[in-house]
Amino acid sequence: MIFTPDNLPSPLSLESLFGRHAPVEVDLGCGKGRFLLAHAAAHPDINLLGSDIQVGRLQKVRTRAERAGLTHIRLLHTDTNYALEYLLPRNSVRAFYLFFPDPWPKRKHHRRRIVQPEFLTLIHRALQPGGAIHIATDHESYFTHIHSVVHDDPRFTRVDPFEPPAEEKTDFEVLFTAKGFRVYRYSCAKKD
Numbered sequence: 229m230i231f232t233p234d235n236l237p238s239p240l241s242l243e244s245l246f247g248r249h250a251p252v253e254v255d256l257g258c259g260k261g262r263f264l265l266a267h268a269a270a271h272p273d274i275n276l277l278g279s280d281i282q283v284g285r286l287q288k289v290r291t292r293a294e295r296a297g298l299t300h301i302r303l304l305h306t307d308t309n310y311a312l313e314y315l316l317p318r319n320s321v322r323a324f325y326l327f328f329p330d331p332w333p334k335r336k337h338h339r340r341r342i343v344q345p346e347f348l349t350l351i352h353r354a355l356q357p358g359g360a361i362h363i364a365t366d367h368e369s370y371f372t373h374i375h376s377v378v379h380d381d382p383r384f385t386r387v388d389p390f391e392p393p394a395e396e397k398t399d400f401e402v403l404f405t406a407k408g409f410r411v412y413r414y415s416c417a418k419k420d
């Protein structure tokens with residue numbers, strides 16, 4: 229279930245990876261997979277790809293997915309930008325989820341934040357027309373940054389924010405909301 233790409237950058241055949249043709253959704257930085265597993269259980273009709281750089285987390289997700297018989301999940305052990313730049317074919321993804329990306333709160337680390345204009349270009353390339361990216365964070369300053377990067381991009385149109393049902397809330401969302409933090413959400417779709 230866990231796929232680690234070799235060093236040769238070439239786009240994946242998503243149909244071969246999943247063994248079937250179905251809409252593809254991708255959870256970037258899926259962590260321990262609370263959203264991925266519940267979303268897959270609720271949507272047997274989609275191919276769901278989770279990616280993360282921490283293989284230990286992916287191994288836990290794999291164990292839970294296998295126990296639950298979720299055969300339409302695949303896990304990608306790789307950096308998000310690498311996946312977007314080299315592995316995901318153009319116009320292939322119906323939805324991206326980016327939940328609670330590392331906020332890098334110190335100003336000198338802001339350039340490490342994943343949401344940048346170049347990231348958006350790669351997301352745009354991989355999305356099908358009409359496909360969307362759904363972002364959530366508890367970090368107000370990161371949200372302001374996300375809002376300014378995405379809102380100014382004419383290739384996307386803002387849509388109603390994706391609000392996951394309770395069972396699909398991510399591990400970090402459960403943690404942060406228990407502490408009383410507010411969650412900021414932004415969803416936008418690729419223009420046709």
Ligand SMILES: C[S@@+](CC[C@H](N)C(=O)[O-])C[C@H]1O[C@@H](n2cnc3c(N)ncnc32)[C@H](O)[C@@H]1O
Pocket residue numbers: 256257258259260279280281282285306307308309326327328329330398399400401
């Ligand atoms: C704060 S956690 C959030 C996890 C999950 N989305 C959630 O909401 O519970 C951020 C996750 O992104 C992963 N991550 C951070 N930088 C990454 C990168 N450049 N590429 C892929 N995954 C990354 C981390 O390993 C971690 O699992």
